[in-house]
Amino acid sequence: MSDAFDPADPAAWQSRGRSPEHAAAIAAAWRTFPDLPSDAPLSDRMTRGRERIAAMRSVNDAIAAEAASQREATNFAFTEDQIRRGLGSDRDIAIMRGHEDHALSWDLANRYADGWYAAHVGWPHHYSDAIPCSAPLAERHAAYDQGFSDGGGDRTDLFDAARRSLIADMRRDNLPKDPQIILAGRPVPSSYPKPSDHHRPARWSRRLLIVGADHIDSDPAWDFLALTLARPGADAATIVVLTRGGFVAAEALGDANVATPSVDHVAAANQLAALLQNREYDDVLVALQGADLDLIDTIGHILPLARTMERTRNSRLQQRTHLRTWLDRGFSGTDAAAQGHIRWGKAITSLYGSLGEFTARHVGPAPGRGHLVRVETRSGLACGFATADGTPLDPEIAVSSKAKLRGTIAKTLRTFGAATRLMAAADRRAA
Template sequence: MISEPFDPADAATWIARGRRPDHAAILADAWQRFPDLPNEADREARVARMRDRALALRPVMEAMSRANDEERQARNFGFTEGKVGRGEGDARDDAILRGRTLHGYDWDRAVRYASGWYAAHAGWEPEARRAGSPSPASLAYDQGFADGGGDRDDLFDTARRAFEAAPSPDARPAVQRARPLPSTWPKPTDEPLPARWTRRLLILGAPEAGLFGERASPPSDAALLLPALRAAAGPDELTVILVSGAGFHRLGEDMTAIIPLHGDALPADRRVGDRLRSLLAGRDFDDILVAAQGDYLRLLDLHAPALPLCRTMERTRNTVLQQRTHFRIWLERGLMAGESLGAGHIRWGKAVKGLTGKLGEFTARYAGKQPGRGHRIIVETPEGRLATGYVSARGEPLSPETIIGNRAHLRKTMAARLRAFGGATRLTATPVPDLLDLAAA
């Protein structure tokens, strides 16, 4: 056990600490032949004893270093072989493996070989040679450069290879999809324009809606989003489509037909896409969010032509926590009937006294804690004055001061106030100073 007394002269001590038996024997032998001298011994003698022991331990230290390096190289080559085997490798990965196969290079020299080969293949100039005798790495680079078609002795070699590597003017450009797949849509941000709930579409995977079927557990990469949707204001006017192993469903329909989806049984039937078209028929959308992961997202990609094109198309991604954050950002961009909100990205910053946020001409600032009241938030104009005299689209006056009880809601409340003022109308004009007062000043 590690808690037992440490005896460096015993091979079992080193084996218990992860050393190989042959290395442990050498370590124990060195400590047996050169044990520590007592503290009363001469200082020079103790230093000499430690020096002798270090010399005796050098072979095993070098062997351990070589073993670690061999393990590193085997791990790197294995990773590269796996990439190439899965079809994910590039030309540089192929060159690394070719350098090992043709020339017997280790990992470091194979990487240098690949760099030289790629430089020649891409039409680049070769690396400048350093003065002195060439190192094994530079020799491997030169070999790769030569195998790639480069010639250091040819004055016009770089120009020739650059011409050969340049794409032909007649080459057809890569075909780009006119309708991007949902899996390629960006994550939600606060930059797009807010949209009314009646013109928003939410596509939820069955796990995100909390519907997994019988004897099925929720996947670890899916965030439960339906409770947050029901807690938000305005989702009654929102169009929500569910994705399951049986296809597409409208939220609120009979949920008995919803079954889990497995990747080996994606329903690619044309009738599934027609079902999605029928659910969206007669509706116009300005904002679409896809909250589905894994196989549910792949099913949606199969039937992407059934989705409408609109101004904003986004999807949640990454960890469960990030998916919830993306969903919250998307919910905050919803507009109720008769409501007007300021659009754009809110710039957050830390002032000396606390958090600040800016949207357009308005600045929301944390004004500190008020005794017995809570935390105070104020909204200011560019002149540093309180934003007074503003009314919402419904004619309701907006107060430049807000008090909240929980500081954890500070950022959310500041964002809401900034967007409210961004979509507000000012009824009182800025007072113009009297010319006589200016002259007197």
């Protein structure tokens, strides 16, 4: 304790939030059992501490009881306010009924509400002993039984559960509403899922990317437009950039236009419609965030309905990862790529993926530098496969860094999945 704090002074405890009665009792315990000098025997000082704790036990119990009482009062007041404002449920009403009609505490009122609600909706009688509760088990069961009876349950009736279930099904608020014709709306871009490798690859000529000006950076590692155009064949895709003047095509982008958009919704809708007219797409990615995403949500009806519609989200690092996942699904159409869902897994420290009969796994360091990825089938190493033009495929691939493992494994699996098995020399002679 510092010199400024005197535990024997009630004012010191009142300044720390204690009530006058509690502060006086704590200070009296410190005056009766003060600290012994530091040169006193250790056993005597420990005995003095235990005596002071024993003297304050009644005060601590009273403080705990008062805190529990205030917490219960706050819970009941909140529940009552919810009911008054029309936001409470049937169970909230049952909690207040158990408190007001049977003077139950908060925990027991909740057990009462459990029993009442079970009877009200037609459930069988069942004690919820797994729910934490400070009350004794017998009191919990009694409160549940009381609520079950008040809710219309009768444990002596063999057909009680069936009767209550039928009544609950016929209750007016449970009956189906009048049939209405619901028109399915076009999904807004903010509801699009994040990109994944579950979807089959799409030709670059049938892909649409909408990127914001805030994702165009002088650093090529964070420039979404540069990352996209670095992929072979990506120049055939439709890339639209949301700039200060609205939506423009990537090839017509100027440095003066790269800023926060200030165009209104009508002009933005007209610009986007002009850029997308007479085009069909299989794959759409919206790389917009914040106010840009709100803008395209407003004019989302302009976007085409495609087989796959996704958007980037969360942190900037995750957005770049989502973009790379989307870019990995693009191909020019000259190379064959297998479709289907890649099943990913991790055994200890090795990442692996499976597609069809092929499994590509990271097996450790590659000879020299990098990491080795090996493609296998059920019969062993995937040897004897070639692309459509007859180029043999190597079942062992070296990857420069672990950050490129997932993308390399996905690309390798789709390449092998679309490959042709070459006949062995003996098979060719026999043929």
